[in-house]
Amino acid sequence: ALDWLVEQAAEAGWLPGLDVRGATARVVPLPGREAPAGVLLVARRASRWYDDADVDLVRAFADRAGAALTTAMLYRDQAEVADTLQASLLPVEPAAAAGVQWGTAYRPAQAGLRIGGDFYGSHRLADGGSVFFLGDVSGKGVEAAVFTGQLRQCLQALHRVETQPGRLLELLNDALLETTQAHGQGRFATMVLGVARPHRDGGLTLTLAGGGHLPPLVLRDGGEVEVVPLSGMLIGVVPDPRIGEVTVHLAPGETCLLYSDGVTEARGGRRGDDQFGADRLVHAVTGCHRMPAPALAERVEQVTCDWLAHGDHDDIAVLALRATGPSGRAPRHLHSVPDPTGVDRTREPSA
Numbered sequence: 001a002l003d004w005l006v007e008q009a010a011e012a013g014w015l016p017g018l019d020v021r022g023a024t025a026r027v028v029p030l031p032g033r034e035a036p037a038g039v040l041l042v043a044r045r046a047s048r049w050y051d052d053a054d055v056d057l058v059r060a061f062a063d064r065a066g067a068a069l070t071t072a073m074l075y076r077d078q079a080e081v082a083d084t085l086q087a088s089l090l091p092v093e094p095a096a097a098a099g100v101q102w103g104t105a106y107r108p109a110q111a112g113l114r115i116g117g118d119f120y121g122s123h124r125l126a127d128g129g130s131v132f133f134l135g136d137v138s139g140k141g142v143e144a145a146v147f148t149g150q151l152r153q154c155l156q157a158l159h160r161v162e163t164q165p166g167r168l169l170e171l172l173n174d175a176l177l178e179t180t181q182a183h184g185q186g187r188f189a190t191m192v193l194g195v196a197r198p199h200r201d202g203g204l205t206l207t208l209a210g211g212g213h214l215p216p217l218v219l220r221d222g223g224e225v226e227v228v229p230l231s232g233m234l235i236g237v238v239p240d241p242r243i244g245e246v247t248v249h250l251a252p253g254e255t256c257l258l259y260s261d262g263v264t265e266a267r268g269g270r271r272g273d274d275q276f277g278a279d280r281l282v283h284a285v286t287g288c289h290r291m292p293a294p295a296l297a298e299r300v301e302q303v304t305c306d307w308l309a310h311g312d313h314d315d316i317a318v319l320a321l322r323a324t325g326p327s328g329r330a331p332r333h334l335h336s337v338p339d340p341t342g343v344d345r346t347r348e349p350s351a
Helices: 006-012 054-090 141-158 167-184 277-284 293-308
Strands: 023-030 040-046 100-107 118-124 130-137 191-196 206-212 217-219 226-227 244-250 255-259 314-323 335-338 344-347
Touching: 006 023, 006 040, 006 118, 006 344, 023 054, 040 141, 040 217, 100 293, 118 141, 118 314, 130 141, 130 293, 141 191, 141 206, 167 191, 167 206, 167 244, 226 277, 244 255, 277 344, 293 314
Parallel strands: none
Antiparallel strands: 023 040, 100 314, 118 130, 130 191, 191 206, 206 244, 217 226, 217 255, 255 314, 335 344
């Protein structure tokens, strides 16, 4: 019984419509996990006293209210942890680098999670170059996203001691084998990893290493699209995988495109189960050689999603890097963009 609280509660606006003169109050703790979650204040006119039934009713309500508040606070804490972990597993945008314009697109299979098994990124090197990568781990959802986080952390550490792409993939393979065997997992990854080094004329030299991933595409200044002959074995499966390696030269304005199998294996079309395929991808980016890298990555994602027509899909990731030229900025042009169905559409970039 704390009748002196009535006046203060009324001044705080907690007891609207109650005449505080002669009012009486009862305070009951709200049970919590380790300490009370709060208190329940009940006030009424003094002409009606609290009998045992009233007190029992108030206590029963307080028990239910305390349980609800405790559950809500527990859910809030769990949601904050989940959001923090989720944010740490999202793909990180490539670091700005001299002579390179980056473009990215990402769409996880489970949109509500915002995370998945595809990943990309880059790290600057002390000599002015950049390590860049795009890959796909086995599985989907949270478990796959956690594995991508481990892989990205390994890369962040390993690129400081090794910058040769083939050797770097070998070291990553050893680290993943050790991690998966220690946890009794059978996970693996496919990956393209490269080092980009700028030229004085604005071009780029790309040294690419392949670990069982789809071959990159190069959009040449003349409009043709080249498939980079890059092969290799999966990462995280055997101790000494065969790692493919190739060198590609990009003239100013040319672009290298990396993508995950969520693009080429997207099922849709008229029947709903046709794969988008590598040929349609090449056709979709033919004529897009003047596009800035961000627009090109967005286009690949868009034509893939159009093909899906809102159907289920795997994780989709795209990484484009363009040689910006001596000025450091890619030129802006009007250009015609072919439709994957074969009908040309003209698109003008926004100012």
